[in-house]
Amino acid sequence: MGMRTVFWIAVLALVLHSVPAWAQDRNVSDCIVASIVLPLLGGQGDSPLIAARVNGEKATFYVSPAFSRILVHDTADLWFPRGGDAPLMAQNGELIVTSRTGLDDLQLGELNLHGVPANLLEGPARHQINGLPIIGMLGLGGDVFDTTSILLDVPHRKIALLRFRGTAACRTAPERLMGPDAYGSDVSADGRMAVTIGHHSREMALDPDLSETVMPQSWANDAGVTPDELSHDPIVTTRYVGISVGRRHAVTNMDVGSHALPAFSVLFQSSLEKGAFGLPFFEHSAVLIDRQNAQVFVLPEESRPLEAGHHLHFDESHQGQTAVSQKSGTIN
Template identity: 45%
Template structure:
């Protein structure tokens, strides 16, 4: 994967054609089908949600990124504040609803990409965390319209994230396969963040959400995994803050199959108030993951952890383990809505 990012850095000054940016051609080798690439450092450590540097309204900031989120959501942060418009309810994955305000970011820059104005939802409260001296202001939902048609490579093991555009001519139809290599495993990608996996020989749909620290499963999956309600109820309690608190029980899942890729033993959370399972950061920490949305494919390339940055335990949706009672950690980012 280090070779992969050496290749990407050769074209990373080519700006993606989204927002106000324009795509420029660059010289490429005969097998190079990457039309544009922007490579960014991940500001957190291997146990954090993906966090990238941004500039909003001329102010350096940081934002979480996840394909699970379909909107951009922000908090005010000191001198960086946003106008409050009409109220807009948003529903979290646990079904709870929160009220946000429509707002507008005057200008958003991600590396060399100038995206211009961007609609967003303003959450209550000030941003409470900083990373590398930047206020961590919210979530950059990769499911929002501004990123439609843009492919995203999460390489958490190497501390990188890349926005990509592949050439679409016939000679480049297998560009993503060539980029990720023969060791990558491929699954169909639907609706931007949904894939099918096999769990205990049963095919199940799961969304991709690297923001979550652990993979989360509905309690209704228990039967398919040969677990009983008693098996789950006696496991350690873990609470997750979406909108409000969801109580779950931690268990161990073995044998998850993602297009032939098995990430090994995973500590998963069973939650009764969610209906859709989510592959969390525990899977993304073990593999580089390319979401080739143009072709409707997701690639998983197993990778060892090569990062040296410390884990800050920053997640837009946060969880907390408790031994005997449901507890809530203070000082959290406000509830995530997806």
């Protein structure tokens, strides 16, 4: 049995209120006052999805810490009240109109929430997984989860919602939970992780719903990529609310804290102002966002073979040989 399997059995044991025997530092379990572990649905290349009950009906959500809102579509069995207009900004700065609404009841495993504010999107839900409608995005970066730490382990297909004690003795519990092989960095109030690209300090969102890691084209110079090099890279068009044109290039000089990331593919897009780590980053890592101490910890992992996915993304990503189309975009 692998160390990470032991880790998840231990976290599950915390949910069941038993005393874990796995931890090298037994004080870690004493620092976790509440936790819920949920399986991730979907296949290879799909955005993380979880099952839920909404107003008594079974449904599924995409989940991402980069979203600060809960966004829903109506379904055949779920109709949400439509309030006033609430425009939101998409990934490329354009606006999309939604309506204010709310969820009377939201059940995530053993966690029950009531009177949850949400935004209603135009049109009905169009996709399903395991026979259940995918009704929208459960934004983990909003006020509903502002005291909750998020542990997303895509390789092991699990997500944990954790609450740590706010005592001085428990301040290092998240780091100890992830273990000595994890690396870390600061995280801003809006959930962006501090990184260094070349000699430049930047912040990157953590968005597993994006099919690729993205950066503004203006950051290419930070990464040591010349305009001539970029001009020879594959052209990729991305549809958020409007169309963005970008180039895909390998970045080799990014650090998170003192940890140098291995070379990885980045889509440099012309209309973006902010960067974001997409799904490929999460496919090789367990990521803990420690909200109480404004830190992120990343534990490198081996990706695991999954059944074939169906290109399920809130942004409805579809990638061909030289192009990507992402409708709706990342709404913050």
